[in-house]
Amino acid sequence: MAYTALYRVWRPQTFGDLVGQSHVTTTLRNAIREERLSHAYLFNGPRGTGKTSAAKIMAKAVNCEQPQDGEPCNECQACRAITDGAVTDVLEIDAASNRGVEEIRDIRDKVKFAPSDVTYKVYIIDEVHMLTTEAFNALLKTLEEPPSHVLFILATTEPHKLPATIISRCQRFDFHRISLQETVGRLRHICDSQQVEVEEQALQLVAKKAEGGMRDALSLLDQAISYSGTKVTLGDIIQITGTVSQTYFSVLAKLIAEQDVSGVMEQFDQVMVQGKDPEQFLHDFMFYYRDMLLAKTAPKLQEIVERAMVDEQFMQVAEQYSVPLLYEVIESLSQALTQLKWSTYARVLVELTLVKLCQPTVKQATGSVQVSVQAEAASSDEVQILTRRVAMLEEKITQLLAGQVVGAGAVPATAEKAKTREPRRTASSIGGARAPITKVRDAVRSIDEGLTQRVRGSWSQILNEIKKVKIQYQAWIVNGTPVAASQDALIVVFTSSIHCEKTMEAELRSVVERTVQLVCGKPLALLSIMEEEWQELQVQVGETEAAKEKNPDEPDPFVAEALKLVGEHLLEIKD
Incomplete structure (x- = not known):
């Protein structure tokens, strides 16, 4: 038999299998158990969070011959046929390739016919935001008042692109990004079932790279197993994803804190020799500093750290950075990422950014923040100039009050008339x-x-x-x-x-x-x-x-x- 991808093999078959969406599954189970079904549902959320899987589970649950507490039994003929895609009354439509008004009119004409094999005719329209305006208009009336045997389930990653008239006709469910712990737990369960040995840090990195999407995590794990066999290590995940290890970032951050430009350039050159993408490098490095900022300002929120493992080495490097300095570093990296999108010379821009980070305007000194030497010198010169000018003004005011000469060729007592004629100068003109x-x-x-x-x-x-x-x-x-x-x-x-x-x-x-x-x-x-x-x-x-x-x-x-x-x-x- 042909090999089947992990995300297809482990697609949820019951509401209980959906990870991280209990607020959705509980509501849907209760509605099915109490027979309080709506005619249309809207599932929206990030990719790979279970929207289409939930729609298929619901199609089985409403047509199951022996439902169990709102869950499909997956044993009856209807459940097995829907799982295999052999029921013509459960239609999954890709709106990205069937987005025209003619396809929607075809659905509108067929909904009036009763289902032939199951109780409910279910239309699952995936990526519904891709429909044209005319197609949405053709769907409106049918979506609002469909026959009693029809159920519409719309799924989208971009609900803001849907007309308000469509959203108002549906029960809306927001699918959340799956947390890091839940993703790691699911991956661990799958690896144990597949008899694959995986390092804990490797699973952590896979979950972080997936950014809350279970499908992305399973695809990456599948690729890692193909690369490594039955034992997957952290180095394998780093190799196949093109990311840079945390140890490397810690060394680089330490060199930046020490303002070692040559060391920083040598480290960056090692990454470029390995063929890493400069933009991805900068992106990961910015999140490394972001995690460092969170670790220093909110140490109890380690679960929201995205790119770094909060270990002893990480915290030792973090001690070399003050919070204001981290603000400046993250801001510089963010600006560089924005400029990188329009730059032809990505590597040169990244190198320039790293050199700038080695020469910050904020300096470290026993955990406090001081201005740089250049800024201090410039500030000192300005203060001296202003001090001299203030002293001269005070002297002239004293002479004026005493009736003496204010300046070369100016006698207030005799020049009063000329001064009244002189055009008035604003205070801002001093020094301007x-x-x-x-x-x-x-x-x-x-x-x-x-x-x-x-x-x-x-x-x-x-x-x-x-x-x-x-x-x-x-x-x-x-x-x-x-x-x-x-x-x-x-x-x-x-x-x-x-x-x-x-x-x-x-x-x-x-x-x-x-x-x-x-x-x-x-x-x-x-x-x-x-x-x-x-x-x-x-x-x-x-x-x-x-x-x-x-x-x-x-x-x-x-x-x-x-x-x-x-x-x-x-x-x-x-x-």
């Missing part, structure tokens, strides 16, 4: 990149109306060209409004001080100036100012021009004030 006020004032005095209109008309084109260079640049400049242009400068007004200062930084300013020259054909220096400063400048320049028209011989008030402050011998006046 801002346009020199004298250049802005010069540009205002020599505005070219024609050029101003040309820049305003081309502003949307200028923004589009900047966007082509870098969309972030366009996001900073789009908040500005061009208000005036002279022969050598362009004034852009902002309502946000952050945007105003950002546009005056060298890199962004040069991009804007090149774009303006490209579009308008004239080199103009960018001058970014706040809206309130622009309004005050307009008032000041208007007053100055009015004063000149009234008395042309009167000197410029700004020049006069400058003469008072610094003296005639230190001041040079240029037109």
Whole structure:
């Protein structure tokens, strides 16, 4: 006879054989025993958790000649015929290949005929979410009010793809992922029955790789038995699945904690020589650290550890990592996995990630977290700079209160009038990149109306060209409004001080100036100012021009004030 796969040989034949779904089997047994059957059921859950098996068991149970407490006897003619697939009244339909409206119409036309061999005609529609919209519409009325001798059982792994009108017509049962302990117990029972000797760690790894699916676990076990014969070891499972052993990950994690880049690269090269997949390697390594995080933060929840065996070696490595450092490592590995999907050079990206892990921004020191040396040095320099600036400001405030000179060429007592005229600067301008006020004032005095209109008309084109260079640049400049242009400068007004200062930084300013020259054909220096400063400048320049028209011989008030402050011998006046 031909060999039969383990998952087919050990397919559950009663509700009691279903592993990890007691919430489903108890309800169905009670309904069958008390004859409280619904006309339609929806079984949904992950693959390999027993949905189709439960549907076939139910088809036998409702047609069994001698049911036993809601269970099929598997001895009567009806049970044996359904198990062998010889009953035409129990139809299992694959919706993935019979998804059209014509197939559903054929079912709708045949449901009215009474069953010929058994009590109930049962339609099991697997992967029902694959049906087309038209097919669902054709099924609706029949699903809602089928004949009394018809039972529909729908099975799917993606219930969210089903129309709400279909779901509302069914009793819904959610199948859960099978726990690690239950999977291992079932595998152990099967191995004992097959007279196969298997290491406990091998069964643990098979169950973890199955990720809650019994069919996947049995398929992997079947493959391992074919590879190893009657004795299956952990190394055999590692070999056939392409995974990396926990011992290897522990060595690698220890080298990363010690920041041994050369050792890490040597270890990774060993994996690549063996032909392992870089993405699968990174995936397993991330779950290794995930398990380490759980072992440190929730040691009582060892049953949810997925990739690691919590042994002495594992815990010794875990002691070298603090919880914040584990956050950073897992985050880095997760980002690398996301980038790996779009990368052509998978190995290079994994190597880059491993080198980064050897140089974390979080450092270990007797179980506490410290910032890295580089971060400490940078922080120390910033603190010193800020301390000096605060000291200078305090000194100037003291001099101001004492009526002394605040700075070179500035006397508060005599310059009060000039200070009231000076445009108000926001607090955020301290230390920020801002346009020199004298250049802005010069540009205002020599505005070219024609050029101003040309820049305003081309502003949307200028923004589009900047966007082509870098969309972030366009996001900073789009908040500005061009208000005036002279022969050598362009004034852009902002309502946000952050945007105003950002546009005056060298890199962004040069991009804007090149774009303006490209579009308008004239080199103009960018001058970014706040809206309130622009309004005050307009008032000041208007007053100055009015004063000149009234008395042309009167000197410029700004020049006069400058003469008072610094003296005639230190001041040079240029037109």
